[in-house]
Amino acid sequence: MNHLNDINTLIACKHCDTVANSPTLTAGESALCPCCGYTLFSRKVDPVNRTLAVSLAGLLLLIPTVTLPIIGVGVAGKYNDATLIDCIMLMINADFYIIAFSVFLFTIAIPSVRIFSAFYLSYRIKTKQLSTSLLTFYRSYHLFDSWTMIHVFFLGVIVSMYKLISLDELIVGSGLVSMLLLLFCSTLISITLDQKLIWDLLEHELEPKS
Amino acid sequence: MNLNQKAKALNLGCCPCCQKVNEMTERKQRCSRCHHQFSQRKPYSLQYTFAWTLAAIVMFIPANIYPMMVFYTLGRPEKSTILEGIASFIQQGHYPIAFIIFLASFIIPLGKIIGLLILLYNTKSYSRISKKKQTQMYHLIASLGPWSMLDVFVVAVMAAVVNFGFFTSIEAGAGITYFTLMVIFTIFAAESFDPRLLWDIERRNTNDR
Numbered sequence A: 001m002n003h004l005n006d007i008n009t010l011i012a013c014k015h016c017d018t019v020a021n022s023p024t025l026t027a028g029e030s031a032l033c034p035c036c037g038y039t040l041f042s043r044k045v046d047p048v049n050r051t052l053a054v055s056l057a058g059l060l061l062l063i064p065t066v067t068l069p070i071i072g073v074g075v076a077g078k079y080n081d082a083t084l085i086d087c088i089m090l091m092i093n094a095d096f097y098i099i100a101f102s103v104f105l106f107t108i109a110i111p112s113v114r115i116f117s118a119f120y121l122s123y124r125i126k127t128k129q130l131s132t133s134l135l136t137f138y139r140s141y142h143l144f145d146s147w148t149m150i151h152v153f154f155l156g157v158i159v160s161m162y163k164l165i166s167l168d169e170l171i172v173g174s175g176l177v178s179m180l181l182l183l184f185c186s187t188l189i190s191i192t193l194d195q196k197l198i199w200d201l202l203e204h205e206l207e208p209k210s
Numbered sequence B: 001m002n003l004n005q006k007a008k009a010l011n012l013g014c015c016p017c018c019q020k021v022n023e024m025t026e027r028k029q030r031c032s033r034c035h036h037q038f039s040q041r042k043p044y045s046l047q048y049t050f051a052w053t054l055a056a057i058v059m060f061i062p063a064n065i066y067p068m069m070v071f072y073t074l075g076r077p078e079k080s081t082i083l084e085g086i087a088s089f090i091q092q093g094h095y096p097i098a099f100i101i102f103l104a105s106f107i108i109p110l111g112k113i114i115g116l117l118i119l120l121y122n123t124k125s126y127s128r129i130s131k132k133k134q135t136q137m138y139h140l141i142a143s144l145g146p147w148s149m150l151d152v153f154v155v156a157v158m159a160a161v162v163n164f165g166f167f168t169s170i171e172a173g174a175g176i177t178y179f180t181l182m183v184i185f186t187i188f189a190a191e192s193f194d195p196r197l198l199w200d201i202e203r204r205n206t207n208d209r
Ligand SMILES: [Zn+2]
Pocket: A013, A014, A015, A016, A017, A018, A033, A034, A035, A036, A037, A038
C-alpha cells in the first residue's frame, strides 16, 4: 500500500479513528465522518476577513465587559452595583481564592487569550507574515476550547436577577449588555474561523524553511 | 483505501491538536505540522479519567452537605445548600429557574460522573449500545461540562451585588469551593477520556469471531 505518498490527502476522525480521503469542499460545506457522523472539517465563507472583524470587536468589548457594572440593586434607599472585577475582588477578600481564580480564568483570562489568538492569527495571515511562533499561538487556541464560560456566567447573571427581583430596585448595567455582545462575538469566532485552512496555510508556508 | 479502516490499524495517528494524519514511527512523537507531542491514543486515558471521576465523586459529597450561600438579614444568617436553594425557588413559584439550577448543579454533574463510569466500563467490556450512541453520549458529557459552574457564578454575582453590611448581605458558603473543584475535576475527567477507545473494543471483538 502506498499510503505514505498520499498521507497528506488523508483525514482521520478524532472521535472514532476512521481514515478517509480528504474531499475538496467549496466554501460553506462540511465533510462528515462516514463512520460516526461527526464533522471532520468544514470550509468557511471568507474566513480571514470575517474572523478579523469579529475578533477585533470582541477585543474592544472585553474592556467594558470587565470594567462596567453588570447589575445594580437598591434596598431601602441604598444602591449598590457590581462589575466583574468586583465579583472577583469580593471573593478574594472573603478568602475564597479558588472561586476568585476560576471566575477570573474562565470569564476573563481564557476568553481573552482565545479572542486575541484568533485576532492575531487572522491579522498575520491577512498581511502574509507567517512564522513558526504562530503554531504555538494556534495550539493555545485549541487548548482552551472547553474552558470558556462567558455563556454560563451570562446565564448566572440572569438567574441572579430572578433571585433579586423582590428587592426595591434592580438595574441592568451596561456591563451586561457589553457581555452579551462579547458572548455573541466569541461564539461567532468559532463559526467564522476556518481551522483546517489555517493549519494548511501554516504547513504550506512554513515547510520550505524548516 | 476502503472505508471504515481505522488509523491505528494502518499505523497512522491523528494529531489531537491539528488533526493531521501522521505515520507513527514511535509510540510518542511530534506532529509534523503543529509540533504537538502525541500518541495514537491519549496515554493512560482510562487511568486518568477514572482518577478524576473518583476525585469528583469525593467532592460531590461535601459540595451538597455544606452551604453554598449564606444570606444575612439584620445580622441573622440563613444558610442554604444547593438543594435547599432549589427548594426555596420552588416555594416562591419560580419553577423554570428552579429547574435550570437543579439541572445545572445536580443532574448534570451526577449524570456526567455516572456517564463517564459507564463509558469507562464499556471500553473494557463489549456493550450492546451502538458505538455511535456511545460517542454521542461522550460528546454530550463533554459539552455540558461548563454549565455546572452556573451556581458558582450566581453566588459570586449575588455576593458582590447584595452587599449592604448589617442590613442585608450575601456571602459564599464553604460548599462552593468543593462544588467548583468537583466541576473542574469532571471537566478534566471528560478531557482525558479518549472516545476512540470505545471503537477499539468493537474491532477486537469482530476479529475474534
Ligand atoms: Zn468518526
